[in-house]
Amino acid sequence: MKPCVLVGGLRKCKVLHGNVMSKPDQEMIRQILAGEKRALAELIDRHKDRAMTLAMRMLRNREDAEEAIQDAFVRAFQALPRFEWKASFSTWLYRIVCNVCMTALGKKGDLPHLALGEDDERSLDAPSADAPPDVEYESREFQSIVFDEIEKLPPLYATILTLFCIQEMGYEVIVEVTGLPLGTVKVRLFRARTMLRLAVGRRLGVRQSAAI
Amino acid sequence: MNHLTTREILEFVDGTILDGQRTHVIAHLEVCSRCRSEVEFHRTLVGAARRQPPHAPTRKFTDRVMQRILPKGQRRWIQTIMNNAGGVIAMGIVLAVLGYALLSSNSSASTQPSMITEMVKVCDDLYAKVQEFLKVQATKLESLSPKPRAIGSIKLILLTLLSLVALGAVDRWLIQPRIRARK
Numbered sequence: 023m024k025p026c027v028l029v030g031g032l033r034k035c036k037v038l039h040g041n042v043m044s045k046p047d048q049e050m051i052r053q054i055l056a057g058e059k060r061a062l063a064e065l066i067d068r069h070k071d072r073a074m075t076l077a078m079r080m081l082r083n084r085e086d087a088e089e090a091i092q093d094a095f096v097r098a099f100q101a102l103p104r105f106e107w108k109a110s111f112s113t114w115l116y117r118i119v120c121n122v123c124m125t126a127l128g129k130k131g132d133l134p135h136l137a138l139g140e141d142d143e144r145s146l147d148a149p150s151a152d153a154p155p156d157v158e159y160e161s162r163e164f165q166s167i168v169f170d171e172i173e174k175l176p177p178l179y180a181t182i183l184t185l186f187c188i189q190e191m192g193y194e195v196i197v198e199v200t201g202l203p204l205g206t207v208k209v210r211l212f213r214a215r216t217m218l219r220l221a222v223g224r225r226l227g228v229r230q231s232a233a234i
Numbered sequence: 235m236n237h238l239t240t241r242e243i244l245e246f247v248d249g250t251i252l253d254g255q256r257t258h259v260i261a262h263l264e265v266c267s268r269c270r271s272e273v274e275f276h277r278t279l280v281g282a283a284r285r286q287p288p289h290a291p292t293r294k295f296t297d298r299v300m301q302r303i304l305p306k307g308q309r310r311w312i313q314t315i316m317n318n319a320g321g322v323i324a325m326g327i328v329l330a331v332l333g334y335a336l337l338s339s340n341s342s343a344s345t346q347p348s349m350i351t352e353m354v355k356v357c358d359d360l361y362a363k364v365q366e367f368l369k370v371q372a373t374k375l376e377s378l379s380p381k382p383r384a385i386g387s388i389k390l391i392l393l394t395l396l397s398l399v400a401l402g403a404v405d406r407w408l409i410q411p412r413i414r415a416r417k
C-alpha cells in the first residue's frame with residue numbers, strides 16, 4: 023500500500039489499483055474513542071444510507087426507518103467502548119438496526135407478517151421457471167423494473183435480499199446480522215431471488231407481448 | 235431433459251456450489267440454452283439489485299445523531315444556545331426591564347425626564363390602574379392615594395422576577411420537551 027496522503031483535511035490512503043480508500047472503520051473508531059468528533063460524523067455518514075435502506079425494506083416508512091436508524095446509531099455509539107471486534111463494525115451496526123426494526127414492528131403488531139412460518143426448502147429443488155424473456159439487461163428501464171419489484175417484495179424477503187445484494191454480505195454475515203440459522207437464511211434468500219426473478223420476468227414478458 | 239433446479243442455478247451463480255454438483259451443472263449448461271439464459275438472468279438480477287440507489291436519511295441526520303451521542307459539554311455552542319433559547323430570551327428581557335427600572339429610579343431627581351423614565355411611568359400608571367380596578371370591589375375610590383414612584387419600581391422588579399419564573403417554566407415544560415421529541 024502506498025503511503026497515506028492528506029485529502030481535504032482528512033487522511034486517506036491510496037490503494038494499489040488507484041482508488042482512494044477512506045480510513046477503515048477500526049481506525050475511525052479508535053479516533054472516536056479518543057474524542058475526535060470529526061471521525062464520529064464521518065462514520066455516521068459512511069453507514070447511514072445502507073442502514074436507512076435496510077430499515078426502509080423492513081419498516082416501509084421513511085419516518086419510522088429514520089427514527090429506527092437514529093436509535094440504532096445512538097445505541098451503537100454508546101456501546102462502542104465495549105465493542106470487541108468479534109464482527110466488523112458494519113455487521114454489528116446492521117444487527118442493531120435489525121433488532122431496532124424488529125422491536126418497532128413488534129410494537130406495531132407487524133412481527134407475525136415478517137416472521138413467516140416454515141421455510142420449505144423443497145420448492146428450491148424444483149426445476150427453474152420458464153425461460154426468461156430476451157431483454158436488454160443493461161437498460162435503464164430494466165434497472166427501474168428491478169428496483170420496483172424489490173420494493174414490492176414482502177419485508178421478510180426484501181430484507182434478506184437487501185443484505186445480500188445492496189450490502190453485499192455473504193451468508194455467514196447475514197446470519198450474524200439477522201440472528202437466523204444459516205439454513206433459513208439460504209432458503210429465504212433463494213426464495214426472495216426466485217420471487218424477484220418471476221416478478222421481473224412477468225413484467226418483461228408483459229412488455230414484450232405488448233410490443234408484439 | 236431434466237433442467238437444473240433453482241437451488242443449483244443460484245448456487246452456481248453465487249459460486250457456492252459444491253465441486254461434485256458443479257461438474258454436473260457445467261455439463262448441463264453446455265447442452266441446455268434454456269438453463270444458460272436462466273443463469274444469465276439471475277446474474278443480471280443480482281447485478282441490477284446491487285446497482286440500486288440506496289435510501290438516504292434526511293439532511294440533518296448526522297447532526298441529530300451527534301447531538302444525541304455527544305455529552306452536553308462537547309456540543310456546538312450554537313446548539314447549546316438554541317437548546318436554551320427560552321432561558322436566554324427570558325434572561326435578556328429581565329435584564330433589560332431591570333435596567334430600565336434602576337435607571338428610571340436614579341434619573342427621577344433629574345429635571346428633564348428621559349425616555350426610560352417616561353416608559354417606567356407609563357408602566358407604573360398601567361399597574362396602578364389595574365390595582366385600582368381590583369381594589370374598587372372592596373374599598374371606596376376616594377380613599378386611594380397615588381403610589382410613590384419608589385414603591386412602583388420595586389413592584390415592577392417583582393413582576394419581572396415573576397415573568398422570569400414564568401418564562402423559565404414555559405421553556406422547561408413546553409419548549410424543551412418539544413425539542414427533545416423532535417430529536
Ligand SMILES: [Zn+2]
Pocket residue numbers: 236237238262266267268269270
Ligand atoms: Zn436445462
